[in-house]
Amino acid sequence: MAMPIDQQLRYWGIAGVVFIALLWVMGDVLLPFITGMAIAYFLNPVVTKLQNRGMPRALAVSALMALAIGVVVLAGVLVIPAVVSQAVQFSETAPDLLARLQEFLSARFPDIAQLEETLRNSLSSIGEAIRDRGAALAQGVLRSVSGLVSALVFMVVTPVVAFYLLLDWERLVRQIDDLLPRQHAPVLRHLAGEIDASIAGFVRGQVTVCFILAAYYATALGQIGLQFGLAIGVTAGLISFIPYIGAILGGVLAIGVGLWQFWGSPLEIGLVLAVFAFGQVLEGNILVPRIVGNSVRLHPVWLLFAVSAFGALLGFTGMLIAVPLAASIGVLVRFGVGQYMDSKLYGKGSGKP
DSSP, rough: OOOHHHHHHHHHHHHHHHHHHHHEEEEEEEHHHHHHHHHHHHHHHHHHHHTTOOOOOOHHHHHHHHHHHHHHHHHHHHTTTHHHHHHHHHHHHHHHHHHHHHHHHHHHOGGGGGGHHHHHHHHHHHHHHHHHHHHHHHHHHHHHHHOHHHHHHHHHHHHHHHHHHHTHHHHHHHHHHSSSSSHHHHHHHHHHHHOOOOOOOIHHHHHHHHHHHHHHHHHHHHHHTTTTTHHHHHHHHHHHTTTTHHHHHHHHHHHHHHHHHHHOOHHHHHHHHHHHHHEEEEEEIIIIIIIIHHHHHHHHOHHHHHHHHHHHHHHHHHHHHHHHHHHHHHHHHHHHHHHTTSSTTTTTTOOOO
């Protein structure tokens, strides 16, 4: 005899609460394992394709992990230190940038002279805050991520977890399927398929788009000669998973720095504008339709809320799992709405309009 629905909901609710509590309590400990699971999920389709072409799965996993580790090591040696260095320099230069902005506004718009004192105080306080806290924030991030013990654990555990999960992925999927409650197994398989399609369509695709845009913005701004172009370009690209936010933030920073650096040279300022305009065309008309697809999109407000909420609750681990969980919750909400629309509570089949 099947368990009553109210008891099932009670047990599933308890399981959900325990799961969230474990994430909250053990967030830092679970970080390398969650990162390894994310890497394995991201790379599994490539391993499957290589396996379908006749390559043994163990060999495919080993080759792909070696390539991924090489790319990460290369980025860690060449790119990340330069980005952090430019970010610290930008935080130290911010007061001068804002002071020049104040002079520019005062000279070009004399009608706002009555607001000059307020503007001066506001810009000065913002600049000092960026200078005083920007470097401390960057150093704090570096210490939290690359502290000696935690960094060693993270660098060792993460690839090991990813390697073994990739190696045993198919067996693990079968074992999880065997553990599903038989009464709800078809529905759970259907929901899992939709969640996988949503995550695959958005997360895998959008991560690829973000890295392409980060490389494009950083390279293009560097070719123009924009100061802090590498840090601005990488930042703009990596936060492009939220539509328009990456381009707006990166564009504002790049144009502000460009006005400060290239004032009197409209060609370079125009090139900075052209870089972000072309980036938007590239993202909206080529990258997103071809890589992410038009069928799976998450609303920007929902993404912002998910990143903020899970980040506040679970720290960096929460931010890491925010987008996949947002995609999963979206699928479950759509399923719940569909069930409601088919229910007597909604009134379907009751003869009412």
